[in-house]
Amino acid sequence: MTDPRRKRHINTPSGPKKREVDPSTFKMSRPAEGRKEIPKPKPQESRSQGRRNQRNDRGNNDRRGGRNQGGNHQGNRPRQQKPERPKALEGEEWARVIEHDTKEHVVTAMSEKTLAFCRLKVRTDCELMIPSQRLYIGTDAAQREQVTGILGMARRDRMSNMAKMDMPLVVQMFVEEHAQYFVDEFYNKAGPISLKVHGFELLPDVGKKKAGQMVAARNSVGVFASLEELNTSCNIDAAELLARRFVQELEDPAMAPRLTELLLPVEA
Numbered sequence: 001m002t003d004p005r006r007k008r009h010i011n012t013p014s015g016p017k018k019r020e021v022d023p024s025t026f027k028m029s030r031p032a033e034g035r036k037e038i039p040k041p042k043p044q045e046s047r048s049q050g051r052r053n054q055r056n057d058r059g060n061n062d063r064r065g066g067r068n069q070g071g072n073h074q075g076n077r078p079r080q081q082k083p084e085r086p087k088a089l090e091g092e093e094w095a096r097v098i099e100h101d102t103k104e105h106v107v108t109a110m111s112e113k114t115l116a117f118c119r120l121k122v123r124t125d126c127e128l129m130i131p132s133q134r135l136y137i138g139t140d141a142a143q144r145e146q147v148t149g150i151l152g153m154a155r156r157d158r159m160s161n162m163a164k165m166d167m168p169l170v171v172q173m174f175v176e177e178h179a180q181y182f183v184d185e186f187y188n189k190a191g192p193i194s195l196k197v198h199g200f201e202l203l204p205d206v207g208k209k210k211a212g213q214m215v216a217a218r219n220s221v222g223v224f225a226s227l228e229e230l231n232t233s234c235n236i237d238a239a240e241l242l243a244r245r246f247v248q249e250l251e252d253p254a255m256a257p258r259l260t261e262l263l264l265p266v267e268a
Helices: 047-068 160-179 179-187 209-219 227-235 238-251 260-261
Strands: 096-099 104-112 117-122 134-136 147-153
Touching: 047 160, 096 160, 104 179, 117 238, 147 179, 160 238, 179 238, 179 260, 209 227, 227 238, 238 260
Parallel strands: none
Antiparallel strands: 096 104, 096 134, 104 117, 117 147
8 A cells, every 4th residue: 555645756747858058159130110101191282271372372373464465454354244235125216204313313114115224324424304295215325315225124023113103194295206106006906806705895994885885986087097086976085095005015925815915016
């Protein structure tokens, strides 16, 4: 039997033995250099700074261009073109004054051929113009004694209250000046539009009964010789009624049929 107090020697497995290196042949390895430094991106310039740089560049170019052109500081900037003549006024030569703004030297006017509203620039020394005064707006600059330019078309909803009040009067005065034309072309020729509606019923406040009376008065004389005979025979103000119809059509482009298209321009 063995003595339990006897120390036991247990052999445990050991790892591989280290290789002995000859100190004379040992060389140090090259130290690690680490990661290469990446260059940081340059900070982007702000938008405001970019705009200032662009303005400075343009200013420098303009100054250089001015020196090249003998001191003209505007450089190569394009000249502003004059506004073109509105298509609605093509062929128009005369217009009627509706309102004259003496402070701004601007006239709101109505063309004679199509009754189109426009804004005109007039000379600063022009006296106050009265409603319905005629102004030449044609293309012949030599005939433009008062008008210096056409600013554009005028919208009725943007006119002053005074202009809105005077506009029907200007239209009526235009009709009265061409009274015989409208008597011959409308009152002496108007007939039935349909089986139920007569052309006279297009006029304001003229119903079927009144239209029948006007037809009977025309048949009794054949044709109306003048505006006065028409007014006396039918007991109406023919120029006012026709002018009111024109104004209604100018205010409502969807109204049909349109007497402004059938009767205008006036053929002298």
